[in-house]
Amino acid sequence: MTRSVTALLSLVLLLFALASCGGSSSSNGGTVTLNWWAYNEPSGSFREAADRCTRESHGRYRIAFNALGNDADTQRQSLVRRLAAKDASIDLMSMDVVWTGEFAEAGWIRPWPASFARQVRKGTLAGPLATATYQGKLYAAPANSNTQLLWYRKDLIKNPPKTWDAMIDQAAKLKKAGRVEIQGAAYEGTMVWFNALVTSAGGRILDGPTKVGGNKQALRTAARIMSKLAGSKAADPSLKNQKEDQNRLAFETGQAAFQVNYPFIYPSAKANNPKLFKEIGWAPYPGVEPGKPAKAPIGGFNWGVSSYTAHPQEAFAAATCLRDPTNQRAFAIKGGLPPTLSSLYDDKAFKKDYPFAGLVRRQLEHAGVRPVTPLYADVSLAVYTTVSPPGNIDLKSVVKKLTERIGDALKSKGLL
Amino acid sequence: MARAAKKPLTDRARAERKLGLLLCAPAGIVMLAVTAYPIANAIYLSLLRSDLRFPGQREFIGLDNYVTVLSSSLWWKDVLHTVILTLASVSLELVLGMLLALVMHRALFARGLLRTAALIPYGIVTVVAAFAWRLAWSGSEGGFVPKVLGLSTDPLTQTSTTYLVAILAEVWKTTPFMALLLLAGLALVPDELHEAAKVDGATAWQRFRRITLPLMKPAILVALLFRTLDAFRIFDSVYVISNNGVNRPLESVSVLGYNTLLNRLNLGLGSAVSVLIFVFVIFIAALFVKGLGTSLDEQTGAGK
Numbered sequence: 001m002t003r004s005v006t007a008l009l010s011l012v013l014l015l016f017a018l019a020s021c022g023g024s025s026s027s028n029g030g031t032v033t034l035n036w037w038a039y040n041e042p043s044g045s046f047r048e049a050a051d052r053c054t055r056e057s058h059g060r061y062r063i064a065f066n067a068l069g070n071d072a073d074t075q076r077q078s079l080v081r082r083l084a085a086k087d088a089s090i091d092l093m094s095m096d097v098v099w100t101g102e103f104a105e106a107g108w109i110r111p112w113p114a115s116f117a118r119q120v121r122k123g124t125l126a127g128p129l130a131t132a133t134y135q136g137k138l139y140a141a142p143a144n145s146n147t148q149l150l151w152y153r154k155d156l157i158k159n160p161p162k163t164w165d166a167m168i169d170q171a172a173k174l175k176k177a178g179r180v181e182i183q184g185a186a187y188e189g190t191m192v193w194f195n196a197l198v199t200s201a202g203g204r205i206l207d208g209p210t211k212v213g214g215n216k217q218a219l220r221t222a223a224r225i226m227s228k229l230a231g232s233k234a235a236d237p238s239l240k241n242q243k244e245d246q247n248r249l250a251f252e253t254g255q256a257a258f259q260v261n262y263p264f265i266y267p268s269a270k271a272n273n274p275k276l277f278k279e280i281g282w283a284p285y286p287g288v289e290p291g292k293p294a295k296a297p298i299g300g301f302n303w304g305v306s307s308y309t310a311h312p313q314e315a316f317a318a319a320t321c322l323r324d325p326t327n328q329r330a331f332a333i334k335g336g337l338p339p340t341l342s343s344l345y346d347d348k349a350f351k352k353d354y355p356f357a358g359l360v361r362r363q364l365e366h367a368g369v370r371p372v373t374p375l376y377a378d379v380s381l382a383v384y385t386t387v388s389p390p391g392n393i394d395l396k397s398v399v400k401k402l403t404e405r406i407g408d409a410l411k412s413k414g415l416l
Numbered sequence: 417m418a419r420a421a422k423k424p425l426t427d428r429a430r431a432e433r434k435l436g437l438l439l440c441a442p443a444g445i446v447m448l449a450v451t452a453y454p455i456a457n458a459i460y461l462s463l464l465r466s467d468l469r470f471p472g473q474r475e476f477i478g479l480d481n482y483v484t485v486l487s488s489s490l491w492w493k494d495v496l497h498t499v500i501l502t503l504a505s506v507s508l509e510l511v512l513g514m515l516l517a518l519v520m521h522r523a524l525f526a527r528g529l530l531r532t533a534a535l536i537p538y539g540i541v542t543v544v545a546a547f548a549w550r551l552a553w554s555g556s557e558g559g560f561v562p563k564v565l566g567l568s569t570d571p572l573t574q575t576s577t578t579y580l581v582a583i584l585a586e587v588w589k590t591t592p593f594m595a596l597l598l599l600a601g602l603a604l605v606p607d608e609l610h611e612a613a614k615v616d617g618a619t620a621w622q623r624f625r626r627i628t629l630p631l632m633k634p635a636i637l638v639a640l641l642f643r644t645l646d647a648f649r650i651f652d653s654v655y656v657i658s659n660n661g662v663n664r665p666l667e668s669v670s671v672l673g674y675n676t677l678l679n680r681l682n683l684g685l686g687s688a689v690s691v692l693i694f695v696f697v698i699f700i701a702a703l704f705v706k707g708l709g710t711s712l713d714e715q716t717g718a719g720k
Contacts, residue, residue, distance in 0.1 A: 074660060077678050084468040106469045167701075186664055236480060238570045239554045241659055246556050374469055378680055385664065412467050412682060415488040415672065 024141040032061045032311045034318050038094035039066035039075055039301065043267065043334040046094070046325075053321035057364045061314040063092070063322075071243060072096045072188045074168035076377065083108040083306065091309040092319055094301045095140055097131035098376050100297035101209070104134040105374035107277075109304040111137040116316045120323075128340040128362045132302045134372070140302035142340035143323040144331050147296045148196075149356060150283040151251065151266075152261040153177065160283035164197070165227045169287050171257055180229060181247035181257035186388040191370070191380040192297045193260075194387050197222035199295035199368030200288040205383065205406065206371035212406045216399050221288060223387060223398045228391035234258075240389030252276065260285070262299065263356065282356045285363060295368030300337070331403075338364070378409035381416045455694070461687035468681035481688035491672065491689070496697075498668045500579065501654070502647040505586040509643060510636070513594030514585065520595065521602045529601075538592040546656035547586035553577075572657070575665040582666060586650065594639050601635020603630070633711045641704040645697055654681045669693050 028086070038046050050063040068075040079093055095103065104110045111118060117138045121129065128142035132251060150167070152160050156177060161167040171178045183189030198205055203218020213219065216366040229235055236250060244261055251259040252273045259265065270276040285296035303319040305312060323329070333353045338360045344350055345361045354360075371379055380407035387393060408414035425433070465477045485491050516534055537545065553563045555570030562571060571577035605628050613623045629636075651670040654688050658666040673693060677686030 045665075071660075073679065080468070080681060081678055102469055106471065185659065238573045241556060241570070241573050241663060248554070381675075381680065388664075412470070412680070412684075413686065414484060415490045415676065416680065 011375055012036070021307050021399045023197050025286055031059050032064050032314045033093040034061050034091055034309075034311060034315055035066055036063050036091075036094075036318070036322075037066045037068055037079060037090050041331070041335050041337070042264075043336075045330045045337075047332040048330065048400070049322050049327040052327065053212045056321065057318070061311070061318055063140050063318055066235050070096070070245070072098075073245070080108070083308070086308050087206050088306075088308045088310060091311060091315045092322075093304050093306065093364050094143070095304045096188075096369050097128070097142075097145075097298065097302060098380070100134050100139050100304075101301065101372050101374045102376055103304060104137075104139045108307055109139050110307050110309075110312060111139055112141070112305075112379035113316065116320060119320055123343055123348065125342050125361075125364060126366065127298055127367050127369075128300060128302075130369065131298065131300070133204040140152055140304040141323050142302050144300045144337035145327060145329060145340050145364055146262050146338055146362055147367060148192075148285055148299075149262050149296075149359065149363070150260055150286055151261060152281050152283065153257045153279050156257045156278045157281070160281065162284075162287055163290055164286045164288060164289075165228070168229050168232050168234050169260055172232050177255060177257045178234055179236050179250070180234045181236060181251050181256045181259035181261065182239070183243055183247060184226075184227070184236075184388055184390050185262075186384050187243060188297070188384070188391075189243055190384040190388045192236055192299065194222055194226065194383055195226055195370050196285065196295060196297045196368050197288060200285075200292070204371070206379065206410075209371075209373040209375075211412050212403050212410070216403075219402055220288070220395070223402075225395050226387055226390040226393060227393040227395060230393070235391075240259070240391060263338065263354075263360065266356075267334070267336045282358060284358065292310055295366060296363040297366060298367035298369055300340070338411040373410070375410055375412060378412060379406055380416060382409040385416060418667060443451070458687045458690050458694075461683050462691045464684045466683040468683060470706060477684070481684050482692070484685060485688050485692060491669070491692075493669050494669045494672045497666060498648055498650065498670075501582060501586070501650055504579075504583045505590075505638065506643050506647050508583065508587045509591050509594045510640065512591045513598050513639070515604055516591060516595035517598035520599050531596075534595060535592045538591050538596075540589065542589060542652040543656060545589050546585055546653040549581055549588070549653070550657045550659075553581045562591065572659070578657065578663055578666050582654055585653045585657060590643060590646070591654070594643055597639035597642065598632070598635060599630040601639075604635065605631045634635060634708060637704055637708045637711060639709070641701065644700055644704070648697055649693065669696075 036050055040046070047065050050065045054062050068078050075094070076096065076099060079090070079095075083091055083106075093109075095109075100408035106112070113315040120132075120138060120141045124142055128145040129138075132138060132140040132142050150160060156174060157170070161170050167180060168268045171180050183193055195205055198213070198221075200340050201215075201221040203215030203222075204213040205219075207213050230239055236247075236256070238246065242250075244264075247256075247261050248258055248265045249266055250256055251261075251265065254273075255275060264281065266277075269280060285294040287294040303322055305315045305319055309315050323340070325339075325341055325344060328341055329346055329347070329350055332339050332344065332350060336354075338354075338357075339350075341344070342361075345357050348350065351357050370376070373379060383402065386398065386402050386405055405414070405416065409416060462481050463476060463478060464474055465480070466474045468654055484588055498702065519533055520534060521526070549557075550572065552559045553561045554572045555567070557573075561567075571581060609627050609631075610623055613627055618626070649670050650668050651674065654668045655671055655674070658664075658671070669689065673686055673689040676682050676689055680686070
């Protein structure tokens with residue numbers, strides 16, 4: 001009896017030992033393993049950056065790549081549920097630019113120490129740097145930026161439109177491929193669209209971190225444009241379910257003359273539909289009023305260091321390496337993700353593969369930043385559940401509804 | 417037995433009882449740890465303002481969270497969605513499950529094979545099954561169903577067809593479970609009764625209605641109980657088929673709880689939603705158990 005109990009106990013202990021082997025940061029022979037949780041960038045450039053930095057650390061650390069989901073909402077969910085539980089198995093993470101306020105306020109990420117921060121600030125564009133800063137402190141390293149351009153088919157469109165209204169009218173008149181591809185599902189992408197429309201119309205969703213924007217006319221204009229597209233022939237029938245990747249697919253299969261999307265669609269079209277690729281043209285993000293340039297969306301990823309890592313020094317060093325010029329160039333050329341380092345936009349080799357570099361940098365200088373608030377997730381949820389599906393927007397009540405819901409979200413009360 | 421317990425226990429009986437308790441203790445502790453503690457904790461959290469993003473602002477606010485949830489139109493909308501999904505899928509499952517059970521019961525050959533084959537959908541992980549249904553029906557993701565049916569619109573963008581897909585996925589997946597429970601009930605119906613009825617000239621339909629169904633009532637109620645409770649808490653298939661909760665008209669109460677807890681990290685509000693789902697589930701269970709009690713009494717002739 002005693003012997004079998006002992007045997008059972010040792011079996012249990014053995015299982016525990018085995019289970020903990022698979023776990024968090026473990027060091028062996030002086031090499032620290034850093035778990036990097038990041039968006040699984042489809043071209044594989046993030047994974048390759050991890051391998052390159054591991055090699056170049058000469059045995060100081062090894063970066064283990066852990067893939068997060070494909071859209072920003074699922075990535076955030078995976079990270080926050082671990083961070084809220086103080087999970088030590090995250091050392092580094094890729095953070096969407098809008099998470100900085102929330103993660104910093106909750107104490108999940110470490111502010112960057114002065115020496116590393118100096119390195120990060122050097123040569124980095126001001127826009128992306130602002131997305132990584134909260135209350136004056138640098139909380140993350142901008143790794144890539146992003147902005148949406150207006151992509152169009154040169155074989156169908158001679159003069160790309162300058163405003164949303166013009167684009168919708170132009171598309172609706174086309175005999176074939178008369179669609180405008182844009183994100184309309186109830187998720188972050190629709191918040192991006194709405195924010196760009198509001199800021200282009202001269203308003204803001206929030207005035208400061210805790211106050212609903214005062215310019216109601218801008219909210220009304222933004223809702224009107226969304227509703228106009230949804231009600232026109234130019235809308236994709238699945239607009240209310242569409243995310244960036246469905247837009248890319250619809251455009252690549254020749255269903256649309258216009259697509260408002262990030263530059264990742266460019267290398268993707270090159271690989272998937274070389275014939276159509278030759279006809280792809282690009283233009284600035286459409287504006288709201290004629291003669292007034294748009295405030296284009298700004299997106300991208302920053303690298304953050306978890307508050308619960310056991311190896312902060314190695315993690316900061318690794319994060320710095322993961323955004324160095326070589327890696328950023330690879331993100332841009334392979335994955336179509338615009339760099340945050342100003343000098344790369346002047347690089348001849350880069351410009352050759354990234355012919356819209358100048359336009360991207362110009363847009364990033366005048367981007368319409370999404371609201372900076374620790375309650376960003378709630379605010380965004382309040383907005384996109386109100387304006388998606390765009391076809392259901394009631395123009396009479398939408399502004400009142402938005403103001404109420406955003407107000408509730410800012411007090412973190414009410415169901416959304 | 418009852419009388420024996422009142423007598424002073426012998427040493428031997430006491431030792432045996434102690435051993436019995438000791439042997440049960442691990443199971444009891446595990447049950448407490450994995451069910452009682454989380455439930456109690458959820459109830460406690462639902463009385464707090466507790467948001468993981470503001471760890472410093474935790475305070476006791478009484479029933480405020482319940483007031484918020486119960487006065488929210490979103491909650492009642494989602495309750496309605498859940499009730500539609502539950503009623504539609506459980507009633508379809510009952511009919512199909514009964515047919516399947518009758519077939520399995522009457523099968524003359526390959527009984528084991530038939531029963532195993534019928535159980536396969538139930539053995540598939542819900543998320544995988546839900547993805548299979550979503551990918552088959554989604555127009556934008558290249559599913560084959562819209563092409564075969566010649567649909568011009570994507571079925572997963574229309575509310576009514578999205579419901580249809582979610583219900584079909586649920587029915588496809590859990591009908592075997594229903595059938596298995598009903599099969600056990602069918603086995604309880606004695607053949608003699610059927611033969612006697614046949615002699616009296618009863619048709620097959622009369623025999624089914626007057627003999628099989630009444631005798632199976634407890635089994636049917638148990639099957640309905642399990643399935644209704646399951647269906648009311650529906651999460652996986654709805655979450656996947658609604659494209660990670662993006663398609664709001666399909667949102668069930670569990671998805672709402674998930675969003676509040678895991679997306680907004682609002683533990684107080686989310687726990688209130690979870691506790692309310694729990695209360696609904698207990699209410700449904702109580703209704704069924706009451707029905708079950710009466711039907712058992714009818715059968716044994718005990719009455720109330």
